Amino acid sequence: MRMLETATPAPPLEVSEWLNTKGPLALPDLAGKVVVLHAFQMLCPACVQLATPQMQKLQAMVEGSEVAVVGLHTVFEHHAAMTPVALKAFVHENRLSFPIGIDRHDDGDAIPLTMRAYGFEGTPSVVLIDRQGRMRFQGFGHQPDLALGVLIGSLVAETA
Amino acid sequence: MRMLETATPAPPLEVSEWLNTKGPLALPDLAGKVVVLHAFQMLCPACVQLATPQMQKLQAMVEGSEVAVVGLHTVFEHHAAMTPVALKAFVHENRLSFPIGIDRHDDGDAIPLTMRAYGFEGTPSVVLIDRQGRMRFQGFGHQPDLALGVLIGSLVAETA
Amino acid sequence: MRMLETATPAPPLEVSEWLNTKGPLALPDLAGKVVVLHAFQMLCPACVQLATPQMQKLQAMVEGSEVAVVGLHTVFEHHAAMTPVALKAFVHENRLSFPIGIDRHDDGDAIPLTMRAYGFEGTPSVVLIDRQGRMRFQGFGHQPDLALGVLIGSLVAETA
Amino acid sequence: MRMLETATPAPPLEVSEWLNTKGPLALPDLAGKVVVLHAFQMLCPACVQLATPQMQKLQAMVEGSEVAVVGLHTVFEHHAAMTPVALKAFVHENRLSFPIGIDRHDDGDAIPLTMRAYGFEGTPSVVLIDRQGRMRFQGFGHQPDLALGVLIGSLVAETA
Numbered sequence: 001m002r003m004l005e006t007a008t009p010a011p012p013l014e015v016s017e018w019l020n021t022k023g024p025l026a027l028p029d030l031a032g033k034v035v036v037l038h039a040f041q042m043l044c045p046a047c048v049q050l051a052t053p054q055m056q057k058l059q060a061m062v063e064g065s066e067v068a069v070v071g072l073h074t075v076f077e078h079h080a081a082m083t084p085v086a087l088k089a090f091v092h093e094n095r096l097s098f099p100i101g102i103d104r105h106d107d108g109d110a111i112p113l114t115m116r117a118y119g120f121e122g123t124p125s126v127v128l129i130d131r132q133g134r135m136r137f138q139g140f141g142h143q144p145d146l147a148l149g150v151l152i153g154s155l156v157a158e159t160a
Numbered sequence: 161m162r163m164l165e166t167a168t169p170a171p172p173l174e175v176s177e178w179l180n181t182k183g184p185l186a187l188p189d190l191a192g193k194v195v196v197l198h199a200f201q202m203l204c205p206a207c208v209q210l211a212t213p214q215m216q217k218l219q220a221m222v223e224g225s226e227v228a229v230v231g232l233h234t235v236f237e238h239h240a241a242m243t244p245v246a247l248k249a250f251v252h253e254n255r256l257s258f259p260i261g262i263d264r265h266d267d268g269d270a271i272p273l274t275m276r277a278y279g280f281e282g283t284p285s286v287v288l289i290d291r292q293g294r295m296r297f298q299g300f301g302h303q304p305d306l307a308l309g310v311l312i313g314s315l316v317a318e319t320a
Numbered sequence: 321m322r323m324l325e326t327a328t329p330a331p332p333l334e335v336s337e338w339l340n341t342k343g344p345l346a347l348p349d350l351a352g353k354v355v356v357l358h359a360f361q362m363l364c365p366a367c368v369q370l371a372t373p374q375m376q377k378l379q380a381m382v383e384g385s386e387v388a389v390v391g392l393h394t395v396f397e398h399h400a401a402m403t404p405v406a407l408k409a410f411v412h413e414n415r416l417s418f419p420i421g422i423d424r425h426d427d428g429d430a431i432p433l434t435m436r437a438y439g440f441e442g443t444p445s446v447v448l449i450d451r452q453g454r455m456r457f458q459g460f461g462h463q464p465d466l467a468l469g470v471l472i473g474s475l476v477a478e479t480a
Numbered sequence: 481m482r483m484l485e486t487a488t489p490a491p492p493l494e495v496s497e498w499l500n501t502k503g504p505l506a507l508p509d510l511a512g513k514v515v516v517l518h519a520f521q522m523l524c525p526a527c528v529q530l531a532t533p534q535m536q537k538l539q540a541m542v543e544g545s546e547v548a549v550v551g552l553h554t555v556f557e558h559h560a561a562m563t564p565v566a567l568k569a570f571v572h573e574n575r576l577s578f579p580i581g582i583d584r585h586d587d588g589d590a591i592p593l594t595m596r597a598y599g600f601e602g603t604p605s606v607v608l609i610d611r612q613g614r615m616r617f618q619g620f621g622h623q624p625d626l627a628l629g630v631l632i633g634s635l636v637a638e639t640a
Binding site: 363364365368369398400401402403405406408409410412413414 | 523524525528529558560561562563565566568569570572573574
């Protein structure tokens with residue numbers, strides 16, 4: 001796991017509905033913080049078994065600090081199963097407390113807008129965004145705790 | 161974990177639709193086998209994390225033997241989320257290969273019929289049915305592998 | 321995991337010292353019980369990480385029942401490290417409560433006597449002995465809880 | 481888990497014998513690197529099950545980088561069991577590849593010298609030493625991967 005060599009601005013989040021927030025959330029609102037963006041699907045086994053619990057654990061650890069965990073429900077398959085009402089039940093049952101946006105679909109395209117903008121290969125994917133809003137790491141699949149922690153820690157140590 | 165002191169006939173399965181079977185399945189079809197009945201909900205965390213993977217592991221171990229694993233999707237909450245189409249996506253994504261019945265709902269009752277007949281307290285629940293079709297164990301919550309294995313083994317050793 | 325096709329009498333335990341017992345233990349003392357014999361070395365990683373904790377878990381589950389867990393410290397390498405005093409510290413630190421015999425060495429042979437009599441390939445090894453003192457299963461390496469449980473349960477169900 | 485508020489120089493390592501090194505190692509040799517010092521005992525269950533495997537995993541991840549994992553065998557109990565020859569067998573069997581020093585004993589004191597200098601409460605303990613040789617974190621007990629990773633990452637990001 002290495003940081004990206006070129007740090008480009010993180011694309012905006014195109015979200016049709018937010019859960020666990022008081023209102024819509026945008027990346028510029030989080031400027032000055034390190035953002036851990038967790039792209040997942042509620043029926044993706046590697047998300048449910050590994051990556052989403054990892055993010056909830058991270059959330060419990062960093063809440064109120066300079067790190068913000070943000071979930072993104074990027075449904076690109078089984079659209080009839082992973083509806084907003086189903087996601088809300090999933091979030092409730094798993095007691096997820098970090099903000100979660102539902103990635104917006106354009107009519108007729110299976111892959112939602114933010115997923116396309118970031119070029120995610122699938123779920124789970126994770127993006128680390130630095131205090132200046134730049135993408136510094138993007139990974140597909142579950143990232144081990146130790147390696148993910150080292151990356152997050154090194155971004156936290158940077159001054160804004 | 162102890163066997164039930166009184167062995168009563170296992171109530172019939174009231175199922176509205178079967179997955180992973182060629183047609184409807186009934187307990188009498190399994191006479192002579194030890195049946196492990198796994199009552200679950202696809203959005204119940206202890207099912208998804210523990211009990212359902214345990215059943216798939218058991219299925220891989222006993223397939224073609226005298227032990228039959230049967231799933232029962234007993235939806236008693238979040239009905240709009242845990243629909244048949246969502247269950248099919250869940251089964252596909254988690255590569256579950258054992259037969260799964262959808263517990264039938266009477267109009268107007270949140271708790272489905274088989275769940276009521278067995279008196280399940282929630283999900284996951286597991287029932288062990290002996291070769292003669294009698295309930296010999298019923299447990300609520302995840303059962304450890306070692307203890308569940310001992311119970312199954314002792315029922316397998318009984319002659320029909 | 322299948323039972324052995326031929327059930328032969330379990331060889332006697334050749335033990336130089338017993339831990340966690342009031343005195344020497346012999347297999348005939350356990351006639352009528354199902355014996356789970358756990359051959360291990362205190363510095364064997366698969367023993368320490370998997371098989372020995374499994375046996376302590378089994379011991380907690382079956383204590384006072386018709387199943388007896390018996391450990392056998394079969395040192396065949398690193399003899400200067402895995403001494404009786406080291407084993408006692410290991411047993412104390414890991415709070416092992418089942419009886420443990422130290423497999424006896426003949427002068428000049430690295431492999432101890434009971435290990436040779438059973439023909440263990442290494443550690444961990446497990447042997448299941450039925451109520452009549454016959455070997456019914458022998459396995460090298462860690463055995464999964466579910467499969468081991470099924471074997472134990474089926475032996476428990478046999479009448480002595 | 482928080483960094484120490486006051487960064488004091490890390491006490492020197494008082495070591496009677498080094499394993500996995502070409503010769504004696506001293507903290508000044510590692511100046512410019514972040515040092516993760518792992519104090520353990522080979523028969524301490526939380527070390528063997530959690531902390532030592534974590535350090536080997538960290539070693540595999542950071543080898544050749546700006547992070548150095550250093551083990552310290554701080555024997556303060558069961559001295560007759562945890563001898564150098566036993567430690568060497570333990571290191572061999574568990575394929576530990578990071579440098580490990582044996583904490584030196586003064587005649588007549590159960591607690592070895594480096595352990596006393598650092599004031600470890602027991603094992604496992606971990607100390608993080610920054611690029612300038614200053615102690616920045618000290619913790620007793622197993623530290624979760626995610627939290628430990630964040631601390632290491634933030635020290636890596638500091639310039640020497």
